Amino acid sequence: MLFNFKIILFLLSLLFYVPVNAESESISSMRKVELQNLLLQDCGSCHGMTMKGGLGPALTPDVLKSKSRKMITQTIAKGRSGTPMPPWNTLLTREEINWIVNALYTGIKF
Amino acid sequence: MITFKTLILPLALAVTSCAGLNENDLRGTGDLGVVIERATGSVKIIDTSNMIALKQVTGLGDLSHASVVYSRDQRYAYVFGRDGGLTKVDILKGEINKRVIQAGNSIGGAISQDGKLVAVSNYSPGGVKVFNAATLELVEAIPAIYGTCGERSKIVGLIDAPGQIFVFSLYDAAEIWLADFSRAKAKITRFKNIGIQPYDGLITPDGRYYIAGLFGEDGLALLDLWHPEKGVKRILNNYGRGTKKMPVYKMPHLEGWAMTDDYIFLPAVGRSQVLVVNRRNWKKIKTIAVHGQPVFVMARPDGRQVWVNYAYPKNDTVQVIDSESLKIVKTLHPGKAVLHMEFTPRGEQVWVSARDDKKVTVYNTATFNAITTLPMEKPSGIFFTNRAHRIGL
Numbered sequence: 001m002l003f004n005f006k007i008i009l010f011l012l013s014l015l016f017y018v019p020v021n022a023e024s025e026s027i028s029s030m031r032k033v034e035l036q037n038l039l040l041q042d043c044g045s046c047h048g049m050t051m052k053g054g055l056g057p058a059l060t061p062d063v064l065k066s067k068s069r070k071m072i073t074q075t076i077a078k079g080r081s082g083t084p085m086p087p088w089n090t091l092l093t094r095e096e097i098n099w100i101v102n103a104l105y106t107g108i109k110f
Numbered sequence: 111m112i113t114f115k116t117l118i119l120p121l122a123l124a125v126t127s128c129a130g131l132n133e134n135d136l137r138g139t140g141d142l143g144v145v146i147e148r149a150t151g152s153v154k155i156i157d158t159s160n161m162i163a164l165k166q167v168t169g170l171g172d173l174s175h176a177s178v179v180y181s182r183d184q185r186y187a188y189v190f191g192r193d194g195g196l197t198k199v200d201i202l203k204g205e206i207n208k209r210v211i212q213a214g215n216s217i218g219g220a221i222s223q224d225g226k227l228v229a230v231s232n233y234s235p236g237g238v239k240v241f242n243a244a245t246l247e248l249v250e251a252i253p254a255i256y257g258t259c260g261e262r263s264k265i266v267g268l269i270d271a272p273g274q275i276f277v278f279s280l281y282d283a284a285e286i287w288l289a290d291f292s293r294a295k296a297k298i299t300r301f302k303n304i305g306i307q308p309y310d311g312l313i314t315p316d317g318r319y320y321i322a323g324l325f326g327e328d329g330l331a332l333l334d335l336w337h338p339e340k341g342v343k344r345i346l347n348n349y350g351r352g353t354k355k356m357p358v359y360k361m362p363h364l365e366g367w368a369m370t371d372d373y374i375f376l377p378a379v380g381r382s383q384v385l386v387v388n389r390r391n392w393k394k395i396k397t398i399a400v401h402g403q404p405v406f407v408m409a410r411p412d413g414r415q416v417w418v419n420y421a422y423p424k425n426d427t428v429q430v431i432d433s434e435s436l437k438i439v440k441t442l443h444p445g446k447a448v449l450h451m452e453f454t455p456r457g458e459q460v461w462v463s464a465r466d467d468k469k470v471t472v473y474n475t476a477t478f479n480a481i482t483t484l485p486m487e488k489p490s491g492i493f494f495t496n497r498a499h500r501i502g503l
Contacts, residue, residue: 037466038422040174041148041149041465041488042359042360042422044174045175045360046361048175048193049148049172049173050172050174050193052172052193053233054192054217055217055233055264055309082326084309086358086359087357090357091359091422091423
């Protein structure tokens with residue numbers, strides 16, 4: 001009985017377990033390499049490989065610090081109408097988009 | 111009798127040919143080219159006759175969107191980098207001849223009809239800068255100022271046209287400008303309200319028509335350079351993203367728009383289609399369903415085939431359209447992230463770059479067999495020296 005209770009408690013605790021970087025934990029290291037490549041090379045086609053901008057705006061940590069993380073996340077997920085920025089939520093999971101947002105705010109390492 | 115000279119000469123030849131590009135070697139450059147290695151800021155000089163890489167040249171900055179034009183003697187490659195760098199590479203010596211950082215952010219460039227001026231299109235600060243092709247000294251800066259508050263527009267679709275003219279489009283301003291350098295001081299002609307967000311431009315191989323693709327609305331902007339007084343007119347009003355705006359994962363490139371005798375092949379914007387248009391009346395003839403959103407749609411030099419590559423995530427594939435039957439005759443998988451294709455001058459080969467597989471594959475265009483593969487560092491654009499003698503390139 002006690003045993004079952006423990007299991008239930010454990011399962012319940014899982015429901016509430018939302019660690020800060022749950023996103024990146026659920027992404028495999030191989031996928032992270034792919035995402036890094038996507039960010040540098042494909043996002044870089046418009047935003048520059050160093051994220052200093054191109055047809056799209058600059059996305060360096062310096063520029064981003066005055067912008068809300070939510071807005072950036074939304075823009076990547078849903079695109080921005082009136083501009084060439086496409087929605088990525090059809091190609092990337094929410095976790096992957098969050099990982100990319102994190103990488104942008106932290107700054108990209110070469 | 112064996113002389114010293116007969117002994118030493120073959121030996122010397124063997125040594126120099128192994129060393130690749132040697133200053134003392136006599137050779138032409140008509141079968142040379144460069145491949146952009148975007149992540150490392152380098153280019154590889156390649157030889158299309160022997161299908162080998164001769165030398166890597168480093169130190170060219172951010173090449174995440176780079177393009178190249180050639181001096182008319184086909185010795186120098188002008189490489190336009192993302193970071194505003196303009197680098198003149200001596201492809202015979204395999205070294206940088208001159209390099210300037212001329213802006214904060216640039217997208218491409220062109221060389222004038224007489225080969226004496228190199229123009230660069232800049233995003234930041236928005237405008238065109240024109241340089242002496244020999245010295246890279248600034249000849250003239252053309253700030254792309256529009257509107258009433260002195261805003262500057264990003265420049266796209268910069269090409270050279272006959273008559274010592276550069277033509278370009280203003281992405282933010284919906285304008286096309288024509289800069290005439292046939293006299294000492296450039297004469298600028300502005301065409302306004304040409305359409306929302308021109309994203310790239312091309313000139314027909316005869317140098318007559320300049321066409322800008324529009325991202326913000328349907329249709330294309332057409333300027334007849336024989337009759338600029340007639341202004342810019344809109345063609346193919348049903349061409350574009352349509353009312354239901356489709357997401358575009360990579361901007362199509364128009365420089366490679368394919369023209370055969372009768373047809374122009376266009377990449378549809380946001381759709382998995384190649385459009386076939388009648389060159390005489392600019393009417394659409396057919397829509398060809400293809401593998402993904404096309405990026406480059408390029409005709410083999412003889413116009414018999416049209417090769418197409420695609421935007422992310424379908425960018426591992428290249429398809430070949432027969433320009434007579436207008437059907438896909440071959441689907442190839444050259445590797446991950448195929449970014450560009452370049453035909454040898456007469457089209458018996460096509461070189462295809464696969465960025466993420468770090469290789470360039472050379473295909474026989476008659477059999478579609480891969481002839482050889484060359485390892486490269488994240489290769490993107492491939493540019494052969496025969497571009498030196500083509501209008502608009």
